[in-house]
Amino acid sequence: MNISLLGIVGYLVGIAALVGLNAVILVWLERKVAGHMQFRLGPMEVGPHGILQTLADGIKLVSKQLVIPDEADKPLFLLAPIVSLVPIFAAMVPLPFSETVQAWELNIGLLLIIALGLLNTLGILLAGWGSNNKYALLGGARAVAQILAYKIPLLICVMTIIMMTGSFSLRDIAIAQKDTWNVLYQPILFIVYIITVTLETNRSPFDFSEAESELVAGFHTEYSGMGFSLFFLAEYSYMFIAAGLATVLFLGGWHGPWLPGVAWTLIKIYSIIFLMMWFRWTFPRVRIDQMLSFGWKILLPLSLINFIITAGVLAL
Amino acid sequence: MNRPIQPTYTLDKVGEENFALNLGPQHPGTHGVLRVVLHMDGEYILQADPVLGYGHRMQEKIAENMTYPQALPYVCRMDYLGALSYNLAWVLAVEKLCQFEVPERAEAIRVIATELNRISSHLLWWGAFLLDLGGFTPFLQALTDREQILDLLEEITGSRLTYCYFRFGGLPSDVDEEWLTRVLAFIKEFRDRLPRYHDLVTGNVIFHHRSKDVGVILPFDAAGYGLSGPILRGSGIEFDVRKHEPYSGYDRYDFEVPVDQNGDCLGRYNVRMAEIEQSLRIIEQAIGSIPDGPVRSKVPKLIKAPAGEVAMAVETPRGQLVIYIVSDGSKKPYRVKYRVPSFANLSIFAKMARGQLLADALAILGSLDMVIPEVDR
Structure with a gap:
């Protein structure tokens, strides 16, 4: 596989557009979902049904002064939002949107996404410390x-799927689900996965x-303007990646009738994101x-037992 | 630092890892300008020192420098969520001191308005408590219903928050039949909506984990710290001023005093939710049996209270309010003392927060239903 300079530039432009557009849509969607769950309309003023509200907010955030507290650790403080955001650009590389639309087919794509997901926590820690x-x-x-309480069940989830498919490549995993989606074989695992990615994001x-x-506002208490919006961008992009991974691992990737593959992938991704928003505005x-003991005492044994049973069934 | 509450507890785990966390005066969890200095060991609270007085306005002294009617609109500024209870307490205290008569129709309307105010206060508490637990939607759902109560009260009182509706000897103006039917319509509609509240929150497993056995107050402590209102009843002590020292004709209505034996946040939650239903019952009965007649008795233009003293207890949404007035026979009170429920209720927070997680301490603070201007006066 050869990588051309043009290809890299094209990818970066595409991914930047996707990250930005995704955040714009998701922030708007979140406010709309929240609004309708609370008997109100959400943003309505800027553009039709307030669709441009996020853009207006984004311009406001960019034009704001970046305030750095006197006592803050300046390099860390500035580095933290970047550490949070940058891994996303790499993590989107192996994500397949359809059989042909994929930035780069990697044979360890799944591992790459899981590993890069950890960097988000590093960004949060740096922000908190700095x-x-x-x-x-x-x-x-x-x-x-x-992090340990959710990463281990998450990894076991992913391992189970890898065991079923026999490949780390997201494309292979999606192709293997051509006839039956994994969620039908592994409903419990799907629930565990959704819970752990809610934790991760x-x-x-x-x-x-x-x-x-x-x-108050936790790790981004001291951030304003662009620093704050980078964290925001990162959160929504991680949601997108987590939902994209769920789509590939459990919901059969781009497979679906009538519509083209990309459309199916996006529909599935945004359905899962809607589910996560639904959690947020109800619970x-x-x-x-309680979460830590839930992670260690319930999620971990559940995913382990599931793993062993799956291994047993596969061996038979 | 000058601490209003002297710590009775010595830090037994003093180390470099302990730190002091300033909760407030600007913090989303304190619902006002309350400051709590938390001595923390990681996420655990070793000691909590509430620091009061940021909103101190010398309410008592101001009332002593005003005539009785002049002080009337100022009293409601203490508890802005249950303003009508304060309004009622001041009016009743002066009426008791001067022995003014109040027509029965005025008493019934006072009860209706006060109970509507109590429901709106409990609704806001319900939302704010869930906000403390991290759920955002209940708050806005509660505000939607509260809005209707505010509209109803605005129509008769002219204001939406710090009402001043009651006057010595009755009311400034009567309500019409149409308003009463609209209150009944609201009650009917609201009864339909209450199950939705329980669906959303009361049955939620996360909510149970967060509130059950959290912040338990034993009945002994509840009585010892002088707690009152839903917090006292949530600890299993059945005491409600409306039932045990009836005023303004509360003895004419049939209602229960909800009690919960558990004494935890969930217990206090259940008590308040049951109280909303009892308030609805009281309003229905009051509207059903409202007599005709005048709403204002003859009261002298210049009120000069006879020398003497009076104490009037009223059940506000937060508990027992006592207004104590000493009169020297002039047109101004000689001494005024407010015994406010939130102040006494806050006193137990330091004891309850000790050894708790930060998240639980905020749940406890939320379940106490503080109104900080009332604490600071």
């Missing part, structure tokens, strides 16, 4: 505390590291220690 703010530090510490009911009623927040 802000020199106790609330931010608590938020950063929480993000690190929860710091979404309510597991938004411990920003927990606004406890930690109260879980307490951090």
Whole structure:
């Protein structure tokens, strides 16, 4: 496989457009979903049904002054949002949108996405530490505390799928589900996966590291303007990647009748994102220690047992 | 630092890893300008020192420098969510002191308005408590229903938050039949919506995990700290001023005092939710049996209270409010003392927060239903 300079530039432009557009749509969608769940309309003023509201907010955020607290660790403070955002550009590489639309077919694509997902936590930790703010530090510490509790069940989930398919390549996994989606074989695993990615993306009911009623705004308490919006961009992009991974691992990737593959992939991705938004606007927040024991005592054994059973069934 | 509450607890785990966390005065979890200095060990609270007085306005002293009617609109500024209860307490205290008569129709309308105000206060609490637990949607759903109560009250009182509707000897103006039917229509509609609240929150497993056995107050402590209102009843002590020292004709209505034996956040939640239903019952009965007649008795233009003292207890949405007035026979009170429920209710927070997680401490603070201007006066 040869990589041309043009290809890289093309990919970067495409991915930047996707990340930006995705964030614009998701922020708008989130506000609309929240609005309708709360008997109100959400943004309505800018553009038809407020579709341009996020753009207006984005312009406002970009034009804002970047305030750095006096006592903050300046390099870390500035680095944190970048550390949070940049891995996304790499993580989107192996994500297949259809049989032909894929940036680069990697034989370890799945591993790459999982590994890069960890960097988000590093960004949160850096932000928490660099802000020199106790609330931010608590938020950063929480993000690190929860990482093992969800990453291990998540990895076991992924391992089970890899075992079923025999490949780390996302494309192969999607092709293997041509006839039957994995979610039909592994419904429990799908639930475990959705819970763990909700944790990974710091979404309510597991938004411990920003927990606004406890930690003011958690790790991004001190961030304003562009720093804040980069975290925002990162959160929504991770949601997109997590949902994209769910689509490929469990919902058969681009397979579906009538519509072209890309359309099916996007429909599935945004359905899962809608599900995650639905969680956020209905549930109260879980307490951090309850989540940790839930992760270790329920999610981990559940996914392990599932793994062993699957292995047994496959061996037969 | 000058601490209003002296710590009775020595830090037994003093180390470099402990730190002091300033919860407030600007913090989304304190619902006002309350500051709590938390001594933390990681996420655990070793000691909590509430620091009060950011909103101190010398309410008592101001009332002593005003005539009785002048002080009337100022009293409601203490508890902005249950303003009519304060309004009622001041009016009743002066009426008791001067022995003014109040027509029965005025008493019934006072009960209707006060109970509507109580429901709106509990609704806001319901939303704000869930906000403390991290659920955002309940808050806006509660506000949607509260809005209707505010509209109803705005129509008769002219304001939406700090009502001043009651006057010595009755009311400034009567309500019409149409308003009463609209209140009944609201009750009917609201009864249909209450199950939705329970569907959304009460049965939620996360909510149960967050509130059950969190912040337990034993009945002994509840009585010892002088707690009142839903917090006292949530600890299994059945005491409601409306039932035990009836005023304004509450003895004419049939209602229950909800009690929960658990004493945890869930218990207090259940008590408040049951109280909403009881308030609806009271309003229905009051509208059903409302007598005709005047709404204002003859009261002298210049009110000079006879020398003496009076204490009037009223059940506000947050608990027992006592207004104590000493009169020297002039047109101004000689001494005024407010015994406010939130202040007493907050006193137990330091004890409850000790050893808790930060998240639980905020759930506890939310379940206490603080109104900070009332605490600071």
